[in-house]
Amino acid sequence: MNRRQFTKIAGIGIATGAVGAAVGKEEPPDIIDVHQHVNFHGRRDDELITHQKKMGVSKTVLLPSASALAMASTHNGKSNGLAARVFGTQASARLAAKRPDLFAYFCNEIPDAEDAVPRLEKWLKRGACGIGESKFHLECDSAPMLRLYEVAQEFKVPVLLHFEHNRYNMGFERFHKVLAKFPEVNFIGHAQAWWGNIDAKHEPTVNYPTGPVTPGGLSDKYLSDYPNMYGDLSAGSGRNALNRDEEHAADFLDRHQDKLLLGTDCADPTPRIQACSGLDQINNVKRLLTDEVAKKKIFSENAKRIIKL
Numbered sequence: 001m002n003r004r005q006f007t008k009i010a011g012i013g014i015a016t017g018a019v020g021a022a023v024g025k026e027e028p029p030d031i032i033d034v035h036q037h038v039n040f041h042g043r044r045d046d047e048l049i050t051h052q053k054k055m056g057v058s059k060t061v062l063l064p065s066a067s068a069l070a071m072a073s074t075h076n077g078k079s080n081g082l083a084a085r086v087f088g089t090q091a092s093a094r095l096a097a098k099r100p101d102l103f104a105y106f107c108n109e110i111p112d113a114e115d116a117v118p119r120l121e122k123w124l125k126r127g128a129c130g131i132g133e134s135k136f137h138l139e140c141d142s143a144p145m146l147r148l149y150e151v152a153q154e155f156k157v158p159v160l161l162h163f164e165h166n167r168y169n170m171g172f173e174r175f176h177k178v179l180a181k182f183p184e185v186n187f188i189g190h191a192q193a194w195w196g197n198i199d200a201k202h203e204p205t206v207n208y209p210t211g212p213v214t215p216g217g218l219s220d221k222y223l224s225d226y227p228n229m230y231g232d233l234s235a236g237s238g239r240n241a242l243n244r245d246e247e248h249a250a251d252f253l254d255r256h257q258d259k260l261l262l263g264t265d266c267a268d269p270t271p272r273i274q275a276c277s278g279l280d281q282i283n284n285v286k287r288l289l290t291d292e293v294a295k296k297k298i299f300s301e302n303a304k305r306i307i308k309l
Helices: 003-022 045-055 089-098 116-126 143-155 172-181 192-196 218-225 235-243 246-255 270-275 277-288 292-307
Strands: 031-036 057-062 103-105 131-134 159-162 187-190 229-232
Touching (some): 031 045, 031 292, 045 270, 057 089, 057 292, 089 103, 089 116, 116 143, 131 143, 143 159, 218 229, 235 246, 235 277, 246 292, 277 292
Parallel strands (some): 031 057, 057 103, 131 159, 187 229
16 A cells, blocks of 8 residues: 555545544544635635634634835735735734634734834734735845844744745745744745745746655755744645645655644635635645644644744
């Protein structure tokens, strides 16, 4: 029996366990979602709350957009709202204050905006527990980004970065220099370039690669070689990384069980929960990992440790 056949059989066992949970024989896992947004493509707060509950999420980290400015780093305003109509830090802070049992929040600002540092500092002093999603047309090791990392270092909070070839946080192949320069800052990688680079033969222009993964990609190395590098499993890019090669995915999840965080980044309104990419990824972790301790780390323990929830 190969690893792929084994994970499919394990998936059947997990499905059986889910039935057991329905009749009270098994407790559902505690799930912390480290990647969600307020007004994501226009979704209302009440829809978000219902959506998260239906996925089985106990606590959600809200990642806001930055100021709506027309700058080169926001593609002259086209990428404002994280290019997804997402509201800013104030909206995330308001919802987290209203429902602290369900939400925590990060803060965000355009790194090369004139007042970026004091704006970030203001929200971190008010209770933001991280910085991100940082999604701007800047080199990942540019001077504005280095200033952002310095703020994170001062406040001892993580930074969540959206890596996308030639669009957001460019220069991923140099990011190891950032990791070495800021060893006390925990960085959380996300999006197409992050997940594409689990493959040693990744073609940078391909956002959603298919087929078997060649081990030894940059993301894999960063996770292995740097204690302060973590991965966010969210979005279509994270789901694609697991779905394209399930044998590699099972091993990847197991090897990096201390370095991965469950995130969803799905914009579905409640009626579409059955087609939700976030729910698919939650089920992927349940199905591909057989070690219950490893599942617990990825579903909640790593987030509690890294984000200090």
